[in-house]
Amino acid sequence: MLDFPAWKKWLTWATVVFGVLLSVPSLLPPSVSNQLPGWMTRTTVNLGLDLAGGSYILLEAQTSDVRNQRLESMRDTILGEMRRAPRIAIGDISTRDGRVSFMVRDVSQVDAVRERLLPLTAGAGLTGQRDWDIEVRDTTRFVMTPTEAGLTQAVEQAMVDATEVVRRRVDELGTREPTIIRQGANRIVVQVPGLQDPQALKELLGKTARLEFKLVDTTADPAAIARNQAPIGSQILPYPTAGGPIAVQRSTIISGDQIADARQEYDPQTGAPIVGIRFNAEGGRRFARVTQENVGKPFAIIVDNSVISAPNINEQILGGAASISGGFTVESANQLAIALRSGKLPVDLSVIEESTISSELGADSRTSGIIAGAIGTLAIIILMLVAYLRFGVYANIALVVNVLMIIGVMALFNATLTLPGIAGFVLTIGAAVDANVLINERIREERRRGRSVNAAVEFGYREATRAIFDANVTNAIAAVMMFVFGAGPVRGFAVVLIIGIVTSVFTAVTFTRLMVANWLQKRPRELVI
Amino acid sequence: MHPLKLVPDNTNIDFMAFRRIAAVISTVLVIASIALLAARGLNFGIDFVGGQLVRVSFSQDVEIDQLRQRVEALGVGDATIQQFGSPREIAIRMPVPENETPQSASQAAQKLRDTIESAYPGARVGSVEAVSGKVSGELFEKGALALGLAMIAIAIYIWFRFEWQFGVGALLALAQDMLVVLGFFALTQLEFDLNTIAALLTIIGYSLNDKIVIFDRVRENLRKFRRMGIVEILNLSINETLSRTVMTSLSITMPLLVLVFFGPDVIFGFSLAMALGIIVGTWSSMFVGNGILIQFNVSPESFDQKAVGANANAERVAPRER
Numbered sequence: 001m002l003d004f005p006a007w008k009k010w011l012t013w014a015t016v017v018f019g020v021l022l023s024v025p026s027l028l029p030p031s032v033s034n035q036l037p038g039w040m041t042r043t044t045v046n047l048g049l050d051l052a053g054g055s056y057i058l059l060e061a062q063t064s065d066v067r068n069q070r071l072e073s074m075r076d077t078i079l080g081e082m083r084r085a086p087r088i089a090i091g092d093i094s095t096r097d098g099r100v101s102f103m104v105r106d107v108s109q110v111d112a113v114r115e116r117l118l119p120l121t122a123g124a125g126l127t128g129q130r131d132w133d134i135e136v137r138d139t140t141r142f143v144m145t146p147t148e149a150g151l152t153q154a155v156e157q158a159m160v161d162a163t164e165v166v167r168r169r170v171d172e173l174g175t176r177e178p179t180i181i182r183q184g185a186n187r188i189v190v191q192v193p194g195l196q197d198p199q200a201l202k203e204l205l206g207k208t209a210r211l212e213f214k215l216v217d218t219t220a221d222p223a224a225i226a227r228n229q230a231p232i233g234s235q236i237l238p239y240p241t242a243g244g245p246i247a248v249q250r251s252t253i254i255s256g257d258q259i260a261d262a263r264q265e266y267d268p269q270t271g272a273p274i275v276g277i278r279f280n281a282e283g284g285r286r287f288a289r290v291t292q293e294n295v296g297k298p299f300a301i302i303v304d305n306s307v308i309s310a311p312n313i314n315e316q317i318l319g320g321a322a323s324i325s326g327g328f329t330v331e332s333a334n335q336l337a338i339a340l341r342s343g344k345l346p347v348d349l350s351v352i353e354e355s356t357i358s359s360e361l362g363a364d365s366r367t368s369g370i371i372a373g374a375i376g377t378l379a380i381i382i383l384m385l386v387a388y389l390r391f392g393v394y395a396n397i398a399l400v401v402n403v404l405m406i407i408g409v410m411a412l413f414n415a416t417l418t419l420p421g422i423a424g425f426v427l428t429i430g431a432a433v434d435a436n437v438l439i440n441e442r443i444r445e446e447r448r449r450g451r452s453v454n455a456a457v458e459f460g461y462r463e464a465t466r467a468i469f470d471a472n473v474t475n476a477i478a479a480v481m482m483f484v485f486g487a488g489p490v491r492g493f494a495v496v497l498i499i500g501i502v503t504s505v506f507t508a509v510t511f512t513r514l515m516v517a518n519w520l521q522k523r524p525r526e527l528v529i
Numbered sequence: 530m531h532p533l534k535l536v537p538d539n540t541n542i543d544f545m546a547f548r549r550i551a552a553v554i555s556t557v558l559v560i561a562s563i564a565l566l567a568a569r570g571l572n573f574g575i576d577f578v579g580g581q582l583v584r585v586s587f588s589q590d591v592e593i594d595q596l597r598q599r600v601e602a603l604g605v606g607d608a609t610i611q612q613f614g615s616p617r618e619i620a621i622r623m624p625v626p627e628n629e630t631p632q633s634a635s636q637a638a639q640k641l642r643d644t645i646e647s648a649y650p651g652a653r654v655g656s657v658e659a660v661s662g663k664v665s666g667e668l669f670e671k672g673a674l675a676l677g678l679a680m681i682a683i684a685i686y687i688w689f690r691f692e693w694q695f696g697v698g699a700l701l702a703l704a705q706d707m708l709v710v711l712g713f714f715a716l717t718q719l720e721f722d723l724n725t726i727a728a729l730l731t732i733i734g735y736s737l738n739d740k741i742v743i744f745d746r747v748r749e750n751l752r753k754f755r756r757m758g759i760v761e762i763l764n765l766s767i768n769e770t771l772s773r774t775v776m777t778s779l780s781i782t783m784p785l786l787v788l789v790f791f792g793p794d795v796i797f798g799f800s801l802a803m804a805l806g807i808i809v810g811t812w813s814s815m816f817v818g819n820g821i822l823i824q825f826n827v828s829p830e831s832f833d834q835k836a837v838g839a840n841a842n843a844e845r846v847a848p849r850e851r
Contacts (some may be wrong), residue, residue, distance in 0.1 A: 044697070058664065060631055354662050358656060361655035365793040365795055368793045369793055372788045372792040379784065387534070389532050416848065419796055423803070424727075436589070467745040474734060474737045478683065487672075528532060
């Protein structure tokens with residue numbers, strides 16, 4: 001057991017050296033590591049927000065939005081389909097109770113309607129499941145119910161898109177190394193190290209940025225608007241900068257999907273901040289046509305169901321560019337521009353959890369955590385040294401290597417070190433030493449029983465390994481539970497524990513055995529332990 | 530040069546003579562903890578109940594009453610204002626607003642932050658946390674689930690590796706550890722949050738360390754000294770592993786105490802829970818886990834079927850002279 005074949009010796013040393021080298025980039029002060037080539041700093045330990053300062057935001061999507069949007073869009077699609085020649089007359093269409101229902105005026109056309117609807121309900125993807133169920137009641141009433149599978153898929157797609165939009169928006173803020181991760185079915189985690197005041201970010205992420213251009217309904221009676229009654233085909237929307245709501249036509253002239261770019265600019269006449277937008281080719285053509293047809297009439301620029309401004313169309317607007325003015329500050333104009341060019345969010349997101357830690361507090365925690373860790377480690381080192389002398393030295397070497405290897409492995413996985421992580425680190429050190437304590441105490445015992453030096457060492461390792469193994473497996477079980485079921489800080493802690501368990505078994509058992517075996521080759525006659 | 534020995538070589542302390550008194554002490558501790566938990570409850574952090582917590586360091590001493598009035602003027606519910614660290618370091622905690630919408634915790638936290646920054650120039654907001662009621666409920670369920678599953682998984686593992694009596698012993702010992710630590714949290718009203726759950730899970734891990742080391746030795750001795758009674762076997766096993774127990778408890782509690790006294794305030798409760806858990810865990814390994822083995826009368830026969838397994842070839846060593 002104490003004979004190490006050469007290959008095993010080399011492999012052990014190689015692992016130690018590799019693990020230690022991996023830790024180097026994480027340990028260098030920033031002034032040095034900034035000058036290193038990129039490939040070296042790619043494997044470093046990330047500092048958690050509690051140590052580095054920054055903002056953490058947990059966003060949750062209103063999946064009921066997706067549900068409603070699907071109903072609305074199915075209704076529009078049905079209306080469109082039935083209007084196609086040969087036109088089929090339908091009526092009494094509604095989207096109540098989470099389903100779309102309508103009546104076919106002519107019983108003989110029920111089959112034709114079904115014919116047209118079927119292609120709309122074939123589910124996308126490979127599952128082959130329909131995303132809508134079609135049902136005919138009382139011979140002429142069609143009821144279309146979204147299936148659970150179709151809904152799940154729609155939510156999934158919306159979340160993928162939303163995550164991408166969030167990523168673009170956070171990037172636009174020019175923040176350093178943000179992390180954006182999907183979590184669960186309907187959540188997105190945003191972490192931005194160094195960000196001290198997340199207010200702007202939250203506002204930006206809270207904007208759906210659904211941009212629509214609609215014609216103002218000039219026929220609407222102001223008194224009716226005040227009573228919140230819109231003429232047929234129109235709707236009433238708030239218009240904060242003008243003081244009161246106005247009526248606009250329901251049909252959208254142009255929507256945010258047709259935007260190619262949006263920038264904060266200044267109005268050449270007044271110098272006020274505005275948002276300049278450029279349409280893509282299709283949007284430009286449509287805008288030109290609509291403005292030509294409606295010269296002299298006002299149109300409303302609507303963002304998230306609120307009118308920003310409602311200018312008059314003075315002439316046909318060619319060139320595919322337009323600007324939005326409306327009492328902006330530079331910041332608010334810039335924010336709207338970012339929101340518009342990063343695209344609209346397919347679902348509303350709201351902040352359900354938030355934590356911001358200032359960089360001072362982060363630095364304080366870091367310093368006191370490291371100091372406490374260092375004192376603790378030093379105390380252990382001295383204790384081991386006085387208790388086991390030579391074998392204490394081996395244990396201490398293994399301990400230092402273990403610390404470096406944990407850092408190295410964490411760097412390899414780009415794991416994040418958090419404040420509880422530091423505590424986990426300290427504990428791991430204690431546990432790693434326990435393995436050596438078990439071994440050394442066992443060696444002592446065997447010596448007392450009169451075994452030879454070699455036999456005592458051999459026995460010590462063999463008998464203690466069993467308990468070390470069981471103890472570490474149970475610890476690993478606890479750590480895995482923490483990782484799987486835990487959240488936030490618990491997971492950060494679990495990562496350190498899991499890594500620590502693996503490296504500490506390696507260093508405390510394999511690596512010390514290698515050192516001990518080396519020493520035994522000198523055939524020592526006495527063993528002071 | 531001779532190494533320092535914290536425990537003399539051949540200790541022969543009759544630990545098990547103490548087991549009835551120990552059982553009484555354990556029972557009293559557990560009952561007291563349950564009573565405390567029922568009477569005072571735990572002081573849950575915002576992780577688990579939702580709400581917002583803002584830590585501020587002021588540039589000069591603040592009138593707590595005035596601050597409280599300002600905070601209450603925001604109309605976001607009853608605020609708890611606490612000093613931590615120095616008198617200028619203040620933590621303000623508020624419950625989840627009534628009529629909660631998903632983002633209201635976050636908005637209330639922002640309001641509070643703005644108020645402080647405008648009313649107290651020079652005040653630095655150290656951290657802002659806001660958790661909505663919905664998330665907090667989930668976090669709590671997840672935490673409790675992790676804790677429960679970890680205990681069961683570990684007990685099953687021990688049952689497989691040893692014998693069912695050991696699994697039951699470990700589980701009961703762990704339950705005692707958990708209850709006593711929870712009771713301590715109920716007593717001191719230290720904040721109980723996600724970090725505390727991590728601490729509890731770790732306590733489980735490490736307290737098991739201890740139990741496994743002793744169980745391992747019990748198993749070994751049961752096979753070696755087949756005629757010895759269980760009480761003697763336990764005493765022998767505890768004595769044999771005593772120096773290890775003392776060394777390890779020291780080497781683990783030392784750094785933890787350093788964290789308690791010199792570590793960041795934020796993890797004070799966390800470190801304290803762990804230090805306490807390790808002390809309680811050592812106690813329960815010696816008395817609770819082993820007490821169960823006596824109750825179930827574990828004997829060498831318990832291992833006979835298993836002896837064919839892992840350690841069938843282990844060398845038989847003569848009993849040491851006592």
